[in-house]
Amino acid sequence: MSLTRIAFIGFGVVGQGLAEILVEQKEELSERYGFNFQVVAISDTMKGSVYDENGLHLQKILDIVKATGKINDYPEGIKGWDSQKTITETNANLIVEVSWTDIKTGEPAISHVKSAIKCYKHIVMTNKGPIALAVRELLAMAANNGVQVRFEGTVLSGTPAINLGLNNLAGVQISKVAGIVNGTTNYILTEMEKGLDYTSALKQAQELGYAEADPTADVEGFDALGKIVILANVVMNANLTKDEVSCQGITKITPQDIETAKQEGNRWKLIASAEIQSDGSVKAAVKPEKLPLEHPLAAVSGPINALTYTTKHLGEVTIIGPGAGRAATGYALLTDILDIHRTITRP
């Protein structure tokens, strides 16, 4: 396809972040990567929806959403199509799935992905839920229909953790992946090293927007759990479910634990890991670990994330970068879109 026609399912922070990047870089994307696009539809449960088969004026929509929050105020196009109709009946050939989704059931994102695959449309997404719950099924369906499902943003946001493991390290025989995949807990641990207790460090993380009002998913390790399941299943070809992975967060780490580690020349990090066992199965875990200060992951501080692949041909390969943020997550979608474009159009 020489023209990519995009439909947004959901238009919250991440979707708007991508839309802003697309507007800003439209010319560069065309000149440098030969990537030409139109956004033909946007459908959001709260903000309304619009479809124009000849393309929407994306900056105008961004302005309207900022001003009134109502996509229906856009003066042209067809209004009122819900997400399913937008996926199946518009002329979009690539779906950006960034709807609000229940992390426990993965819905409605899983249904959105299935609908898109059924009508032979590529999908990019950043929702962790559907991928942690159903990635093998979705990838198999997509392969059958000759379309791509991409989800770089589900782990380390735009930092290319998944595409690194899946494509750049293809054939390298990965035996283990381990890293710091949750920025909130890494920030809290870094601040505790500086002398704060857990409660004060958490409060500071909340004030800075790194932690949510209910921090359970981060501090109990559940967020990291979802990410390591994705990495194991996608990069290491495992078939794990969340309840097969032991999970321990950072809530029980005391200032005394921090101090003891320091005296030993160690540092606490919340490590998510998955490793191939001698019987060929993959075992994964999330738990706080004391790393020696010389360890590459020990130096990763604050909200930064990092992942180390242990491989046969390359030894250890580590990637370090941001794990969250509006621009970084919006960019994760762009990198997937450009890679789909590249694999479709390259000779």
Add this chain to the structure above:
Amino acid sequence: MSLTRIAFIGFGVVGQGLAEILVEQKEELSERYGFNFQVVAISDTMKGSVYDENGLHLQKILDIVKATGKINDYPEGIKGWDSQKTITETNANLIVEVSWTDIKTGEPAISHVKSAIKCYKHIVMTNKGPIALAVRELLAMAANNGVQVRFEGTVLSGTPAINLGLNNLAGVQISKVAGIVNGTTNYILTEMEKGLDYTSALKQAQELGYAEADPTADVEGFDALGKIVILANVVMNANLTKDEVSCQGITKITPQDIETAKQEGNRWKLIASAEIQSDGSVKAAVKPEKLPLEHPLAAVSGPINALTYTTKHLGEVTIIGPGAGRAATGYALLTDILDIHRTITRP
């Protein structure tokens, strides 16, 4: 192409390294990546050449080369074709260019690449010379003829530095790339930190095989210079030649310099960098820099390499991994081959 037919131009350490990986992983590559191949030809100026349009028995050739060093001892196939004839007249559709090449002129590798492009064959290579000298010309020719020229192994060997910057970070607006791209000098500096003087550290590096008998290219920074020119021209779209880049090696660093840096909380590293200037041009340099110990590159020690991309949407993204070695460089070729396969066959 569902069957990749490979011709090796050159069959030294790197070529044999790739051949061993291909033999060992043949089944996995087919099952997991749908990658099926035959090696149909090998042509080496010293060892001789063989061509069989129906495929060679690769393990048998590896055994023969190990035993007698003479490819002509292989019992079947057509003998005696030189590199040009092997590129242009065999039924290979992918050329592995690993010939012995003069780093100053880039020959004969540049001619090999041009011949391959002219007959519409993809090329993977690890020779730095041709890429540092002529990458823009070669990529333009390749694009015109609808084939791919890939060279991941020219920087950080198999650690995916180039494909990371070029593909995974596509569209992210890279403003700077800087890193440790020469393992020999990094090993020497690490040993000098431990108390050795320059001469003893160099001698130790030579004994371990990290440095060559004539270490000039490494210790004067010329190797790093070639690599930063490649990164600037490929990833940042610059058009630099080597003589436009200032280059200073590590030969003048004294134990006193090392000690002073230590007292300041710093560490010497040989840093190659390229940065976009306010007028849009790209300026590159190779020189020893004192980095604070907290800097991510300061922690990279021994023969390990690392590269940090400074980007608009992701801030800093760093990759750390091996920069040399038989398996790592052989693997660099495999990752390029698999990515060509992926971009050709993915929906």
